[in-house]
Amino acid sequence: MNNQAKLLLNAYRPGGGDATDPAFAEALAQARQDPQLRTWFEDVQQFDQAIAGKLREVAVPANLRSTILAGAKFSEPRRWWRGSRIWAVAAVIAVCASAFAFWLGKDSGLDSWQTDSLAVLEGIEAGTTDLDIENPQPAHLIEWLRAKAAPVPAAVPNALAAHPTFGCKMIDTNGRKVSLLCFNLGDREQAHLFTTPRAGLKLAPPEQHPIFSRHRNWNLASWRSGEDVHMLATELDETRLRALLPASIAARVHFSPVLIGEILPVR
Amino acid sequence: MTDFEQLVDRHYAPLYRFAFSMAKSATEAADLTQQTFYLWAAKGHQLRDRSKVKSWLFTTLYREYVSTYRHNTKFHHIELVDAAPELPSVAPSIFNEIDGGTVIAALAQVDEAFRAPLTLFYLEELSYKEIAAVLEVPIGTVMSRLSRGKAQLRQLLLSERDGAARKIIPISASTGANQLP
Numbered sequence A: 001m002n003n004q005a006k007l008l009l010n011a012y013r014p015g016g017g018d019a020t021d022p023a024f025a026e027a028l029a030q031a032r033q034d035p036q037l038r039t040w041f042e043d044v045q046q047f048d049q050a051i052a053g054k055l056r057e058v059a060v061p062a063n064l065r066s067t068i069l070a071g072a073k074f075s076e077p078r079r080w081w082r083g084s085r086i087w088a089v090a091a092v093i094a095v096c097a098s099a100f101a102f103w104l105g106k107d108s109g110l111d112s113w114q115t116d117s118l119a120v121l122e123g124i125e126a127g128t129t130d131l132d133i134e135n136p137q138p139a140h141l142i143e144w145l146r147a148k149a150a151p152v153p154a155a156v157p158n159a160l161a162a163h164p165t166f167g168c169k170m171i172d173t174n175g176r177k178v179s180l181l182c183f184n185l186g187d188r189e190q191a192h193l194f195t196t197p198r199a200g201l202k203l204a205p206p207e208q209h210p211i212f213s214r215h216r217n218w219n220l221a222s223w224r225s226g227e228d229v230h231m232l233a234t235e236l237d238e239t240r241l242r243a244l245l246p247a248s249i250a251a252r253v254h255f256s257p258v259l260i261g262e263i264l265p266v267r
Numbered sequence B: 001m002t003d004f005e006q007l008v009d010r011h012y013a014p015l016y017r018f019a020f021s022m023a024k025s026a027t028e029a030a031d032l033t034q035q036t037f038y039l040w041a042a043k044g045h046q047l048r049d050r051s052k053v054k055s056w057l058f059t060t061l062y063r064e065y066v067s068t069y070r071h072n073t074k075f076h077h078i079e080l081v082d083a084a085p086e087l088p089s090v091a092p093s094i095f096n097e098i099d100g101g102t103v104i105a106a107l108a109q110v111d112e113a114f115r116a117p118l119t120l121f122y123l124e125e126l127s128y129k130e131i132a133a134v135l136e137v138p139i140g141t142v143m144s145r146l147s148r149g150k151a152q153l154r155q156l157l158l159s160e161r162d163g164a165a166r167k168i169i170p171i172s173a174s175t176g177a178n179q180l181p
Helices: A002-009 A022-033 A035-056 A064-074 A085-103 A112-126 A138-147 A238-244 B003-023 B026-046 B050-068 B100-109 B112-123 B128-135 B139-162 B171-175
Strands: A165-173 A176-186 A189-197 A211-215 A218-225 A228-234
Touching (some): A002 A022, A002 B139, A112 A189, A189 A238, A228 A238, B003 B050, B003 B112, B050 B128
Antiparallel strands (some): A176 A189
């Protein structure tokens, strides 16, 4: 019995996060009543205090904090798509997964322009593809896209327009023009708005009714607005994604069995 | 001050000390700590329960250490044994007299399977249940390893103090428990 009590008491730290854990109560009571066990426990506690104190004395390099913060700046949103080996590896895996899915003749339920566009976005994140231009002003990017005869959103959702952009890119997927606007939501969060003409699409989401889906790390909302089809992609959760949609459509959810296929609704 | 800076301020020192204990090198410990925060910057937003930030950071650092620095692929599973190893009998005050460098050097010699829970225990940042979660072992295993780790550390410190040979007989050998890899 003492051995079991010793095992428990060895894991006990007075005043620690689990000091009130009932798992220790019986062993502590036993130590109070058993003089031999109490002496052993006092010895253990003195030893523990000494070692914990010595460990706290381990000097942390003076420049570590500033180095961590400086290192984090390399992954600041403005450069979030550059220079990350992790992202590069993730992109390679993603491309392989796409190729494998294609080979199997199975897609994720998304239209091909959507999967192609997301692959471009993943390439930007991995640093293997560049944005066409970088600018923090959405209006400036839209002007630039319009001048290039690229599709542009008739209106950027207010919740997005309130944030600066990283940049934009024109994407050509099997002759279909798609534009991409990348938004910096702050705190290393991003959202990406794709726009393509409705014309020629076999599967277009319903007017003003967003379809939610998930593709790898992306939570997606797709909707049609007049002659444009939009897809908003983000790694944020569904609630955050909804908050970025135009207010007029955010509350409407439409699941189209024809379009969705294997898409799972965002949980 | 940004949320990220606050997060760094709150956790970078204990994370570094844990990394230092595991990697036994200041440079590698700094790298592990930096990498942990880098991963937080890239993926931390995926953590929905913000109360688990500290556990996330320690878990991430430990996984980074395992994947980067440790050559052994897996710890052998060490069964919980009822018999707690007897601690060498000695006046506890002598451990206060040993300098910090000696303690750290002795801790570095403790078997790795014991060192990780032992360091997390002494850092006093995580509950024993959280330590079990970080190391991905059962709670009983954490308790067993704490018990054995303490006995080993104590013996190492006494050997150091007495000027005896630093290499000690593993606790597991003297008690008949499973050997570490």
